[in-house]
Amino acid sequence: xxxxxxxxxxxxxxxxxxxxxxxxxxxxxxxxxxxxxxxxxxxxxxxxxxxxxxxxxxxxxxxxxxxxxxxxxxxxxxxxxxxxxxxxxxxxxxxxxxxxxxxxxxxxxxxxxxxxxxxxxxxxxxxxxxxxxxxxxxxxxxxxxxxxxxxxxxxxxxxxxxxxxxxxxxxxxxxxxxxxxxxxxxxxxxxxxxxxxxxxxxxxxxxxxxxxxxxxxxxxxxxxxxxxxxxxxxxxxx
Amino acid sequence: xxxxxxxxxxxxxxxxxxxxxxxxxxxxxxxxxxxxxxxxxxxxxxxxxxxxxxxxxxxxxxxxxxxxxxxxxxxxxxxxxxxxxxxxxxxxxxxxxxxxxxxxxxxxxxxxxxxxxxxxxxxxxxxxxxxxxxxxxxxxxxxxxxxxxxxxxxxxxxxxxxxxxxxxxxxxxxxxxxxxxxxxxxxxxxxxxxxxxxxxxxxxxxxxxxxxxxxxxxxxxxxxxxxxxxxxxxxxxxxxxxxxxxxxxxxxxxxxxxxxxxxxx
Numbered sequence: 001x002x003x004x005x006x007x008x009x010x011x012x013x014x015x016x017x018x019x020x021x022x023x024x025x026x027x028x029x030x031x032x033x034x035x036x037x038x039x040x041x042x043x044x045x046x047x048x049x050x051x052x053x054x055x056x057x058x059x060x061x062x063x064x065x066x067x068x069x070x071x072x073x074x075x076x077x078x079x080x081x082x083x084x085x086x087x088x089x090x091x092x093x094x095x096x097x098x099x100x101x102x103x104x105x106x107x108x109x110x111x112x113x114x115x116x117x118x119x120x121x122x123x124x125x126x127x128x129x130x131x132x133x134x135x136x137x138x139x140x141x142x143x144x145x146x147x148x149x150x151x152x153x154x155x156x157x158x159x160x161x162x163x164x165x166x167x168x169x170x171x172x173x174x175x176x177x178x179x180x181x182x183x184x185x186x187x188x189x190x191x192x193x194x195x196x197x198x199x200x201x202x203x204x205x206x207x208x209x210x211x212x213x214x215x216x217x218x219x220x221x222x223x224x225x226x227x228x229x230x231x232x233x234x235x236x237x238x
Numbered sequence: 239x240x241x242x243x244x245x246x247x248x249x250x251x252x253x254x255x256x257x258x259x260x261x262x263x264x265x266x267x268x269x270x271x272x273x274x275x276x277x278x279x280x281x282x283x284x285x286x287x288x289x290x291x292x293x294x295x296x297x298x299x300x301x302x303x304x305x306x307x308x309x310x311x312x313x314x315x316x317x318x319x320x321x322x323x324x325x326x327x328x329x330x331x332x333x334x335x336x337x338x339x340x341x342x343x344x345x346x347x348x349x350x351x352x353x354x355x356x357x358x359x360x361x362x363x364x365x366x367x368x369x370x371x372x373x374x375x376x377x378x379x380x381x382x383x384x385x386x387x388x389x390x391x392x393x394x395x396x397x398x399x400x401x402x403x404x405x406x407x408x409x410x411x412x413x414x415x416x417x418x419x420x421x422x423x424x425x426x427x428x429x430x431x432x433x434x435x436x437x438x439x440x441x442x443x444x445x446x447x448x449x450x451x452x453x454x455x456x457x458x459x460x461x462x463x464x465x466x467x468x469x470x471x472x473x474x475x476x477x478x479x480x481x482x483x484x485x486x487x488x489x490x491x492x493x494x495x496x497x498x499x500x501x502x503x
Contacts, residue, residue, distance in 0.1 A: 033341045035499050059343035069334030073258045085250045086344050088243065114261070134342065 002027055002038075002193045009171055009186070011137075014164055016184035017173040020219070024193040025173035026066060029142045032171070033063045046138050062136030066143045068123040072116040076107050076126050079115060080133055087134045101129040106155075121152040128159060139163060141172040145179060157182060177201075177218060189222060196222045244345035251352020258326070259360060269322045270364050272425070273315040274371065280307055280434060281375060288435060301376055308372045309460035310433025312393060313453060315368045316361055317424035320400035323357040327408025328417030336409075337499055350491055354401050361397035380466035389463040392476060396456055399480040400424060402487030409494035433457045452479035 002024045009015040017025050030036040032045055034054040043050045046060035071079050080101060084094035102108040105125040115123060124144070131139060141160070145153040160170055160183055174180055180187045181201040189196045189204065197204060197218075208221040259266060280288070281304050289303035298306075330336050330353075339349045379386070404421050411417035428434070430444065431453035437445050448454060455475035462469045 030499060035337055035340055055343055058341055061341065063338070063341040065334055065337060067334055069338040071254070071335060072333065073261055074254070078257065082250065082254055083342075086247060086339075086342055088246070130338075 016180035019190035062131035247348035255356030324404040324408035357401040399484035406490035
């Protein structure tokens, strides 16, 4: 799936892995978050080797996957409380953090309804809140805004900026260049399991004659083919 | 990860499990409904005829058949609750909750322990209902306290082993639908055992299968314990099967839990 991907993310920065569906972004996040073992190579996360010290890696990270991983049968408040309990927060801290996050993510009104009855955008925000309550030093966000309306998308961006301001490191995957542009200090372009290019957003865009406005332009410039050949209509729409 | 955290995390997971139960009691009722329907169907529709075929002097009655059938229905209840466990585990796997837990620094064992303890508690509740129901229909036992305790112990052991097996089935299933279908074998096997009719009347081949499959010694032992007759070698066979099934289920579960990630949705 992945072939010779070599990247380093400095602490307290945002790194965006940019690539189309099937590029290997989720595989990358799964390996970094100890869910999958890499066939070869060395992976260090938060100073620890993921193969030899997975528990130490897990203690440092928080993961919000591509699909909301929340307990549909519990309420929003109970979902957050579950994460707080598993992080071994004491009762007072847990209660305070749960309420603060419900407010921060605009979920307080629906907090006592089962997540099953929530909208997709609310579930994604809850998922992110569940990751933050564990107080990670390093956060993996796998396509955090795919399928979100523009307002929720901005809200997620704002959360990422707040986290980085607090010294948290963020590695996110995205299909959108504007997202990488808005958030990331460095961007890696992933296609078919290989890292095609790496640099700051402006460095990447400068590689395209006349300047790029979308991922497709960057892809066309880097590979000579569209990001997603099955979806050429989007290229023209942009 | 210390033992204290393993216990604390397991309790957190168990609370989550029991909260599901209290929030969706209809789900638990559905799991009890299947053995209840089998009990009513076999006692009141087939019971008169099947009772006459029991190996008692002058042929048995419907009441004799009820006494014969009840241990098999209890075992079926254990299977039914275990089926629900496979579904719950598959929902956690395909819904991404297991992946979330696996990226957290928690006692790994607690994730599965929560399901297993929750399932054992659900089984105890379901069996309490089923024992009460059997007594209501006229089930009578000659057994003393020791017999009942022995029966309760064996049923709990069976529940424990089936739970580990169905946890593995839930982890291995690609979808929630598959997870609800695979454990149906545990619902069908009691019918092809000494649970519903004595194996002596089955044709050769089927009879050998019925006599040597795990459900038969378990049901025979329960029947002996609750009717106050000698258990004989069936008891050891029953315990042996339970231990083997639990061991296979546990090993399979641990293997599957370590390597499965949620399928893309």
